[in-house]
Amino acid sequence: MRLSTKLKISFGFLIILPVALFGTVLFSITKIQLHRIQEKYGIQNISYDALMNPVLLSNEMCRQEYEEIRQTAEDNPSKLRDLNYLNAINNRISKRNAYIVVIEDNDIMYQGKEISDELRVKLIESQNHNSEIRSAYLRDFNVLASRVSYMIDSHTYGTVYFVISFAEILPQIKKLLFDTMISVIIILILTSGAFTMWIYRSTVRPINKLRLATNNIKNGNLDFDMDVEGNNEFAELCKDFDNMRKRLKYNAEENVRRDSESKELISNISHDLKTPITAIKGYVEGIMDGVADTDEKMDRYIRTIYTKACDMDNLINELTFYAKVDSDKINYNFIKFNLTEYFNDCIDEIGVDLESRNIELKYINELDKETAIVADPEQFKRVINNIINNSMKYMEINNGVVEIHLYNEGDDVHIDISDNGKGISPKDIGHIFDRFYRSDTSRNSRTGGSGIGLSIVKKIIIDHGGSITAESIPYEKTTIKIILDRYKEDKDEQNTDSRG
Template structure:
């Protein structure tokens, strides 16, 4: 019975990896084709006005970013699969860190015509212990996933940081198509898609949110999503605040 289960698990693993390769191939080819088309347009003089040239260059920039993220995601995924994620934990000032993250991703959102809001409700001195690079991956992956499903005339993404006792809670909200209640518990599973269709033209490797969950859980945090169909989705995660144990140190001194 156990051998049968192992065989089925291996078959499932092989199927998922084949799907991943297929998805990655498709999603790399799409921006490459677009970049070639826009570069040819520039070389052929089609982008004759400064406005059109600016539009072409912005599009090339966005597509190159998409490719870079996809390749980086695949590299990181291989480390998850072998349990070799390199974490470098340090003290991070929450207000400064997330402000910098938002400013960085804001340039990309502006180029895409997406409105990005940032609301910080934690004190300036709040600290968490985290890997700065991997937390940036968390933010980028969640936002990238939101961007794929923005279907309104004006895309909006809001990031909120708030204090919840011993934790900070981060919420990243979009005004996209939303997710059905039955699908919400599964969106962090590897290769899961709420609209399941590879034909939906949304693209993506299907591993972005599973990577996010892995990183958050490795930080001792928790992640979940809330959503309303036709209104949008919000992904939330919590991280424990860092608090120095000054009292214990004083007690130790007295005992000594």
């Protein structure tokens, strides 16, 4: 689940769930407290509002007796002078921590409990004021006084006070508030803790993984796995970071490989340049020392020097082109040309080179006459020459044969170049197109070669949209197979040509 969705859900539940839990807990606590009050004071049908309001609760506690006194004050006020009646009422409400006080004409006629002089004075003063107010909270005495006024005759005015002490009621209400507050705190802690842990698993843990990963990378360790789980934003960040790690690891390995290749290239170049330079130096010294004392020897020495100089020039050209390949800066000039006409021109030049080394050339062309491809003629010639030169270099047998076979197969053009030389071992056949790979180091030390010729060939063929593979049976036949797309004219072009 995505982090934004989790935050929305958490926000909603942090509002809804605590409210729902608080409501349930408050209802349960209130119901328990009501039950306790009802059992303790012997009252029934007490309302929830009364539980939260001490005045209402006090009135509810003596409501039945208050209504009875009020009815008596209306129907038979003289009964309120009956001590037995007053004692009976007082005994009933005394169990609820309440008592009655009767005052007539500013004199205390009855008191159900001994009261202080100050309270007596306060009740007498209250008799003469606010006759419309039923109940009054006397803060100094922590009591609630509910009054019922009556008249015996036109000259006698009296008041019955129900005096209820808050000393017993307030603890009940305070306990309810305390329990409610504790419940709210517990609910908030549990809900916030639960959602915090839920968010923690999808935020802090991935961050810790990222921190550990950055420390590994800082210490140069790229060989580890982040083990990313989930599909939220942090998981995606961890996956991107892990992909960056893999890329850094690949680049580091690639740099090591390139460094190794560069060292090997320098070693190969040193050897490949040293061989013709040594030969040129030897022949020049022979000329200087007069060893070439005949025109025939002089001509042979000069031709050898020229050949070695050409080998050096070819090597330098090859290295220059390799630099372009390595930086992917080969400039191709793609054009359409007829493949039969192209090879007819190449075969003469190739035949002369092979003949000079006593190697037979077989040329088999089974292409349709109109077969054409789109390619860079110069780079395509480099491909053919590199393959032929590789065959000549490692022929190592008498009566060598190089065969070039051209044929169509569907929409593809196949070019097979074979030789009957020493061949390539099975363990090496899969690596001959790798840069700097030389299947036989000792043999290459004799024949020369930088190990980049066939890698250049593969690069050019791939850039032409083709493919190249190798097959070899040692000392029988080795074949380099090239497949290119055959050029197909659009119908509009064909119609234009037919009308022309």
